[in-house]
Amino acid sequence: MIKIKGINGNLVFVFGPGTCAEYLAYLSQHLAQNSTLFYGSSVYFKGEGLKSLTHEEIASIQMLCLNNGLILNNNEPAKAASPKINPVREKKASTPGGQDMFIHRNIRSGQKVQAEGSLVIWGDVNESAEITAGGDIIVLGRLAGIAHAGCFGQKESIVFALNLTPSQIRIADKISRSSDEEQKKHTPEIAFLDGDDICISEYMARKNYKK
Structure with a gap:
């Protein structure tokens, strides 16, 4: 479904196979359970599951994150001790x-x-x-x-x-x-x-x- 990773104090949501409704339900539960931990963190989306979503569905997931105090991040966080790779623009x-x-x-x-x-x-x-x-x-x-x-x-x-x-x-x-x-x-x-x-x-x- 969705794997939530922490990299250098940032969050990365890796979307596996699923529907928008499943993603929203999963994130609603996990963001509520970890509201104190996640609040104010930046989040980056990646994964093959994003390709099956419409623009409106992606926007609804973005809005869920914003409503739970997360900050949208345009660039994938670099892992510690890894060479910096410029993102595809x-x-x-x-x-x-x-x-x-x-x-x-x-x-x-x-x-x-x-x-x-x-x-x-x-x-x-x-x-x-x-x-x-x-x-x-x-x-x-x-x-x-x-x-x-x-x-x-x-x-x-x-x-x-x-x-x-x-x-x-x-x-x-x-x-x-x-x-x-x-x-x-x-x-x-x-x-x-x-x-x-x-x-x-x-x-x-x-x-x-x-x-």
Whole structure:
């Protein structure tokens, strides 16, 4: 299921075969039982089991960890007395709708990133940066730039961020600009199309946002 390892004061969750529901149940129990021990620790995800999960399912597991006081870590902790290995920064996985892109770094102001499929970023998207995806956009950090999901017309695409404060969101051919009130929020949120309108709401792991 999931192996929990400790490396140099950090946690590594190694995902074996299983479903999202099984992972959530297992982690809910173990995080509750070890709340004092684990609280404030950084955690890194790895393992073959992650490949079977959707972006929304990974985000729900991330949220469970955050709600239990863990800190998301983008880089795998190095073992003591081992040579330092630079992590792979960008990975692509083939899907029927194009290649998904996974980025483990911040997107600086002025940078542009485009993915044929969905785009997952472990980091922040700074102001004036632009990210575009044919599928979903998942930002496990702050999204402050411009995001365009479903750029090839996929209206069921979503935009998710742990801190959603974009200057502009596009889904398919619809555009929404953030207001000052939206900029003040600091909770995980998701943007999706409801008819012809882009709706932004607090993320709920069990809700199906695919229309």
